[in-house]
Amino acid sequence: MRDAKKAQAKRPALIVGRETTGATRAIRLMLPTIRELRASGVTWAAIAEALAEQKITQADGEPLTASRLTSIVGQIEAQDARKTNREETRHPRSDNFPSLRRPADQMQRLRLAPELTADAELKEVARPTSEDEIRRAHYAKHRHLFKKD
Template sequence: MPLDPKRLARDAKRAQAQRPDTGIGRETTGVTRAVRAGLPVIRQLRAAGVTWAAIAEAMSAQGVTQGAGTPLSATRLTAIVTQVEAQIRRKAEREAGRRSRSDLTLSSGLLPPSHPAATSLPAPAAAPAPLPPSGSSVPATEEEIRRAGLHDLHQLLKKS
């Protein structure tokens, strides 16, 4: 059965709009969502010497419970905080790895919008070298092909 590309795009956008706005693919409990949202406050409370049990009790009083209405325990809270911090740390490591990749350039648009280098593109450098003649024995590199395409695009869009 062939796919209708327009319908697929429309349905995917609708499904994406219905998903909760979280940084992860699947968030199964409201406790995790509450801990993720309140993590800065939880860290401040811990730095001020407030115990895990007191924080869990306060969260339970605001309706954050585990299971079917069971009050949040200190053990469960510490487990979820540890899990959320590990997810944040792994995400930061992945993003740092992506930024250090030499095959991704600033102009490729592959950096996240939150990355400072992704917001402003550098001015184009000197005119790129044209592709070698097709009869040449030296094959063109991917970078040369990309620069030649960019050069052609600049020539096409150049104001007269």
């Protein structure tokens, strides 16, 4: 169990369920910049060439091509659209609420309510240590049972 948790912690956090290449992850992170470049008139081929110079390649190690870049961008946009659509259709339901999960670094350690914690007086209860003291304590507690009428 611990090994699995350690291995999971070492893996990079994914935005989607499954990314098969590092190129997809890199392009997802650079998507706003790629959109700006396209809006300013830069061609897909020029963007693909620039990414290839930055060592972003296809799965087989080949330089990224313009057609492959456009297909990856299209896949990312389709995934984002599906995710948005899923969230929009889920939240209006009366029995479903948005996720309240927080990242692990923002989680607070759980604590007992003050009325459930042990009082300091209870912690300092003296316990008999010898057999004779134990016997006397039990005798005193049950003395009323031993009285003769």
